[in-house]
Amino acid sequence: MQELEERFARYAAHRLPAARDVRVDSLARIHGGASRETYRLRLRFVEGESVQERRLILRRDPVSSLIETERSHEFRAYQAFHGSEVPVPEPLWLEQDPRWLERPFFVMEEVTGCDASLKGLSEGPAAAHRERIGKELWRILGVISRSDPGRLGLGRGRGELSLEQCWERELSHWEHVIDTDELGPEPVTRAAIRWLRRNPPPPAQRIAIVHGDFRSGNFLYDTEGQIRAILDWEMWHLGDPLEDLAWSLNPIWSWPNVSLAGRLLPRDGAVSAWELSSGLRASPEALLWWEVFTNVKSLAIWISSAREYSDARSSDPTLALVGWMIQGVQERITLDTLGRSK
């Protein structure tokens, strides 16, 4: 860690030419987000006559990542929403040059005094406020869903997209991930994919910014029940806003107690809060399609995690954990969603 502190201090000095005596301490890796390295650190420097101190978050690409544009993709989302009704940390620096920290990274301000854990929503001081947190969470998602991508500078995702194409593009993307990464045949996943293709959803109501991983665990809340930041925008894309709603409702984020979506609100309350905020409707048939889809997308991510660990491209045991335990529960949820449980 000391070497990383020294290297980051040199980088910060490069970024802050007016600063003197730039130092970094308290650098520590944050657990979670197994596919990304996330660190918190304290930066200290002298500017003019005063000593400055800033708490920062460093997000660095993993060793195995070959997609060099991922950092800029996520960074753009933070830039777009910073200062808006959607709370996000202030993005500071995006660096693609590997000479500083070997791999691309970006830096943002740390939002201090918060928690992101699922456990903290069930016990501890914030648990008393979880209904309020839940209503606010799905209200914020509604704001994202009604945002104008063009006005935010996020109008170009993966090329042009029509209302009718949203579902097919996402499904093909994640099916390809499964084709590429599966370690063995996946009959439940394949049955769900065939169901999705036989039962296409209605066209999207609008082309929206889709966060891509909007759920409990990916936002910061404080002990007063305030949501302070929406995090982890690395999978954002343009698409059907129901994708985010369905993802946020997936029982995996509240397992094994599935009575509260995201451990926060009854499902109907979450959907109502989103509809009121977004001005859009979540019809049961369209939402069902997207809920089955989010199971397939989750399974694709768990399958990829297992592949990455099995191939020794990452030594993070969390990747094995999801392959062993979470994938099985996700398959059970998939059967439930398809009405195939007994």
Add this chain to the structure above:
Amino acid sequence: MKPEGPRTLQLLAQHMLAEIAPRLANDYAQKTAGVIAGLLLAAAEEWDRAAARRVEENCALRVLFGDAAPLVRSSGLRTRLVAAARGGDEDLRIAPLESANAELRALLIDLQAHIESLQSEEALRIDERIWEELRAGVSRRAIAFWPL
């Protein structure tokens, strides 16, 4: 081999959680140790049933394929089903059992895709049996320990 493997893994997990994790210097290392402990508990659970669940599933799939074969219109698929139904598990080590299981599960995917294209009552009954088998497969693999 005494103590037995599952008991050893359970005790290793307890040691990791109670003795090692609290002494680690930072939050990331502590939580990673917790994940490793969780994997040890899962391995203990899996150790005991690893052969049994594969044998049980392979047998169930072979019976299903034998029953489904007469309904199948594709001669290539029917031939594969009949051949699979005649198979068995003679080597009870995990690697050959898992290899057989992977072949049978791949065939299950092909069978279900084919059955879904048929409209008869018999096809519907086989489809229901496939869903039952999918549920059973999920249950066989379930791990009691939940990490989140």
